[in-house]
Amino acid sequence: MGLDIRLPIGGLFIALGLLLALYGIFGDSNIYHRSLGINVNLGWGVVLLAFGLIMATMARWGKGKASEDAARPAPSPLSGKRH
Amino acid sequence: MNLTSIDWIIMLVYFAFVLGIGFVLKRRVKTSTDFFLAGRAIPAWVCGLAFISANLGAQEVIGMAASGAKYGISTSHFYWIGAIPAMVFVGIFMMPFYYGSRARSVPEYLRLRFDEKTRGLNAISFATMTVFSSGISMYAMARLIQTLHILDAPFQRMSIPPEWIFQASIIFSAGIVLGYIFLGGLSSAIYNEVLQFFLIVAGFLPLVWLGLKNVGGWHGLTQKLPAGYTHSWVGMASPHTSRLGVEWFGLVMGLGFVLSFGYWCTDFLVVQRAMAADSMSAARRTPLIAAIPKMFFPFLVILPGLIAIALPNSAPQTPVASASTSTAQPAELRGSGIIPPKMDANTGLPKVDQDGNIVLDYDLAIPNMLLHYFPTGILGLGLTALLASFMSGMAGNVTAFNTVWTYDIYQSYIRPNASDAHYLMMGRLATVFGIALSVVAAYAATRFNNIMDMLQLVFAFVNAPLFATFLLGMFWKRATGHGAFLGLISGTTAAALHHGLTLPAGAVAGIKGGWLGVVVHQYPSEMAQNFWTAIWAWSTCFVVTILISLLTKPREEKELVGLVYSLTDRPSEEHLSWYQRPVVLGAIVIAMSVLLNLVFW
Numbered sequence: 001m002g003l004d005i006r007l008p009i010g011g012l013f014i015a016l017g018l019l020l021a022l023y024g025i026f027g028d029s030n031i032y033h034r035s036l037g038i039n040v041n042l043g044w045g046v047v048l049l050a051f052g053l054i055m056a057t058m059a060r061w062g063k064g065k066a067s068e069d070a071a072r073p074a075p076s077p078l079s080g081k082r083h
Numbered sequence: 084m085n086l087t088s089i090d091w092i093i094m095l096v097y098f099a100f101v102l103g104i105g106f107v108l109k110r111r112v113k114t115s116t117d118f119f120l121a122g123r124a125i126p127a128w129v130c131g132l133a134f135i136s137a138n139l140g141a142q143e144v145i146g147m148a149a150s151g152a153k154y155g156i157s158t159s160h161f162y163w164i165g166a167i168p169a170m171v172f173v174g175i176f177m178m179p180f181y182y183g184s185r186a187r188s189v190p191e192y193l194r195l196r197f198d199e200k201t202r203g204l205n206a207i208s209f210a211t212m213t214v215f216s217s218g219i220s221m222y223a224m225a226r227l228i229q230t231l232h233i234l235d236a237p238f239q240r241m242s243i244p245p246e247w248i249f250q251a252s253i254i255f256s257a258g259i260v261l262g263y264i265f266l267g268g269l270s271s272a273i274y275n276e277v278l279q280f281f282l283i284v285a286g287f288l289p290l291v292w293l294g295l296k297n298v299g300g301w302h303g304l305t306q307k308l309p310a311g312y313t314h315s316w317v318g319m320a321s322p323h324t325s326r327l328g329v330e331w332f333g334l335v336m337g338l339g340f341v342l343s344f345g346y347w348c349t350d351f352l353v354v355q356r357a358m359a360a361d362s363m364s365a366a367r368r369t370p371l372i373a374a375i376p377k378m379f380f381p382f383l384v385i386l387p388g389l390i391a392i393a394l395p396n397s398a399p400q401t402p403v404a405s406a407s408t409s410t411a412q413p414a415e416l417r418g419s420g421i422i423p424p425k426m427d428a429n430t431g432l433p434k435v436d437q438d439g440n441i442v443l444d445y446d447l448a449i450p451n452m453l454l455h456y457f458p459t460g461i462l463g464l465g466l467t468a469l470l471a472s473f474m475s476g477m478a479g480n481v482t483a484f485n486t487v488w489t490y491d492i493y494q495s496y497i498r499p500n501a502s503d504a505h506y507l508m509m510g511r512l513a514t515v516f517g518i519a520l521s522v523v524a525a526y527a528a529t530r531f532n533n534i535m536d537m538l539q540l541v542f543a544f545v546n547a548p549l550f551a552t553f554l555l556g557m558f559w560k561r562a563t564g565h566g567a568f569l570g571l572i573s574g575t576t577a578a579a580l581h582h583g584l585t586l587p588a589g590a591v592a593g594i595k596g597g598w599l600g601v602v603v604h605q606y607p608s609e610m611a612q613n614f615w616t617a618i619w620a621w622s623t624c625f626v627v628t629i630l631i632s633l634l635t636k637p638r639e640e641k642e643l644v645g646l647v648y649s650l651t652d653r654p655s656e657e658h659l660s661w662y663q664r665p666v667v668l669g670a671i672v673i674a675m676s677v678l679l680n681l682v683f684w
Contacts, residue, residue: 003111008274012282013281016464020464031458032458034458035293035458036456040289040457040458040461044289044464048285
């Protein structure tokens with residue numbers, strides 16, 4: 001459909017990861033008794049950010065590859081052989 | 084519950100992306116095929132994730148955790164015996180006919196293979212069912228928002244009466260889903276389902292990690308719970324020792340074969356995702372790719388339920404316990420773990436069953452886990468994931484509805500031979516009135532709870548025999564339209580009769596069964612009764628379809644090419660690498676699922 005789904009996934013997770021990580025760094029640090037004393041906002045925020053960056057990178061990398069693929073004729077979905 | 088601005092910002096960011104996808108895709112929707120079938124241009128992995136996400140509605144996230152808390156790891160049978168083998172079967176054996184026949188919907192396949200009346204029966208019952216399912220999803224979401232007091236504070240600040248919270252939740256969820264489907268059709272729904280898939284994993288994975296760390300890992304969990312909770316097959320020899328109240332045969336045949344194959348192989352809601360794939364091999368890989376994350380979902384959705392019940396009773400801290408649950412009460416009046424008792428709205432006291440035991444509100448397992456472990460910030464993420472799961476369930480139903488309505492009802496019976504632009508417009512209109520009808524269904528659920536239970540029961544009767552019809556249709560060229568139609572009718576009748584003549588232990592005659600006045604058999608549990616109802620329905624449909632087919636005139640073989648196994652070319656796989664071949668993928672998936680069964684035996 002033209003739009004590479006990895007782009008919005010990447011964008012969303014970069015945004016969410018940044019929000020959580022920044023909140024984990026600058027926000028109140030006395031709220032983590034619920035999460036067993038672990039700063040989950042920072043930790044998980046970084047994980048989500050990394051995932052978002054990977055997705056966005058793959059979308060960019062895939063863009064170049066997709067245009068190569070388009071030049072090649074796709075195999076017909078209905079081609080088959082009789083047994 | 085106290086949400087702070089960071090939680091709200093996270094929710095807003097998510098909803099902005101959801102609608103943004105709709106707007107971006109709107110420009111690309113030019114024909115009805117773009118709208119209903121996403122132009123058949125979606126890569127396999129995207130279809131695969133949408134395939135499971137469309138099913139990842141409220142029932143799954145809330146219901147599986149609830150069932151985990153109630154029955155333990157046995158709940159994973161819904162995955163490892165249920166969904167996974169069925170997903171492998173649909174990918175390897177059935178997708179060549181769905182995709183290869185170029186049918187645009189499952190009912191349309193029935194018309195190509197059988198006849199108009201079989202399609203009509205399936206299309207009308209399916210369309211009704213999707214509207215009500217999405218209504219029930221919407222209702223459940225609004226109730227959850229009320230129960231968790233998510234909107235209480237902002238409503239108070241804006242001095243809007245709290246009675247409006249339910250209304251606002253319904254309108255809001257309907258508005259978002261309407262927005263992105265109206266704009267971008269199926270591709271928008273699929274893209275958002277993929278987004279929701281990742282969001283749900285992102286929201287629940289840290290929950291499981293924190294919970295497991297807290298109880299001392301899997302080992303600590305097994306020590307805190309009775310043995311039956313952490314073994315999926317122990318005691319399955321007899322219905323009286325099994326936690327589910329059903330023996331292995333009823334489980335494997337009823338759940339594994341009839342119900343799961345019936346759902347994953349014939350329900351247009353999920354099959355539509357595979358039909359949108361960009362090639363035959365991608366369509367066949369869709370359910371197989373979906374099966375891989377699916378088999379690990381028990382750790383994401385069932386495990387939190389087990390952890391919730393294993394935690395020490397914590398009535399004072401329990402965030403969503405009812406007001407009357409206080410430390411002053413004796414221990415047995417409190418909930419179990421962090422699961423509160425179900426409250427009686429009239430007396431304000433916990434509900435008790437016939438034996439005087441407290442009835443627990445298992446549906447609060449997941450929400451209470453979120454509130455127990457997540458501080459503000461990640462709490463916003465967890466709640467967004469929960470809302471996303473409700474919406475993906477709704478959107479799946481709405482896209483299936485607009486397609487079946489437009490192609491199988493409107494184009495077939497109301498206005499054939501119109502222009503493509505007309506059907507595209509009708510698809511958008513169908514999205515609007517499909518959602519409007521869902522809203523009506525959601526309100527009906529608030530007033531007449533029994534009507535909803537009854538409808539779900541009727542749907543179960545209609546669905547149970549379906550897989551027999553498809554199995555015979557695809558693999559037996561002699562099956563005829565009259566056979567299929569009468570088989571379906573008699574299968575549904577058999578399901579109703581079986582339900583009307585049996586009763587689960589401890590239930591009174593009525594909605595739970597036994598409504599024909601005579602109770603022929605009593606099952607140890609409701610689950611056992613459901614599974615056996617399905618087995619009866621399937622067997623009746625199977626036998627009746629064969630008998631009637633043998634008595635009626637078969638169709639010419641040349642008309643059935645591409646629709647029946649023995650008359651269709653096998654799809655070519657030679658250009659594919661080994662890891663792209665459906666049979667290889669299917670074998671890997673089955674092996675992994677067997678392994679999981681053994682590990683959690």
